[in-house]
Amino acid sequence: MTREIELLWGLREPGRRGPKPKLNREGVVRAAVAVADAEGLEGVSMQRVARELGYTTMSLYRHVDSKEDLLVLMVDAAMAQDPPEPRADGDWRAGIQAWVSGCREMYRRHPWVVFAAVFGPPLGPNGLRWMEAGLRELVGAGLTTADAVQVLMTVSGVVRDTCRIELDMRRA
Known part of the structure; x- marks a missing residue:
């Protein structure tokens, strides 16, 4: 690492x-x-x-x-596009929805990313900016940092796998 x-x-x-x-x-x-x-x-x-x-x-x-x-x-x-800005109204659900939409856009722009091997949380500057943006919304919702990391990794995995399934279905 x-x-x-x-x-x-x-x-x-x-x-x-x-x-x-x-x-x-x-x-x-x-x-x-x-x-x-x-x-x-x-x-x-x-x-x-x-x-x-x-x-x-x-x-x-x-x-x-x-x-x-x-x-x-x-x-x-591939993650160089800026993540969503913090929500001024504190609506964490809308914040996570914007984060998920941004991830889906990135996967659609660079579909090969869903097939790249991932071994844990992001380590690079762009990946960390996206992770921080998602964590900001979840911690703002009242989750502990540890719980927010677990939830974000789960949401991230679901978005990634859903995009991979969409690609596989289009290919089939």
Whole structure:
């Protein structure tokens, strides 16, 4: 987990030699997200992303250590849209409904995310912003932080699985 946190927060960059590269990690992730949006997760490979960028596969490894690391970064990048703002009226139900709608929009914009492996709560900056937004509404409703985390993980899982089922049904 520490490795993923370092990766997502830019605390660990692969070593570099030679002149400053024209390609950067953000560009690699952006290209990989575009490939996944067009072709699904199965279309994403280091070779395919490199070809999309006009670079060799090996050049990507200067910016991302592995495909697994790339997928972690892609999922967080897919969540870059801002979560709903806090509700001024304190209506936590409407706040959670807006949060769920925002999640569904993200899954519809980037459907491959529902097929990406998830192992626990979000660790990256974008995922944490979304988690914080949902927790804010639930804690505002009177739940303890621990209960709010459990409820939010359950709601998040239901939204994700529902979107995955919708996709599967459309494919069938």
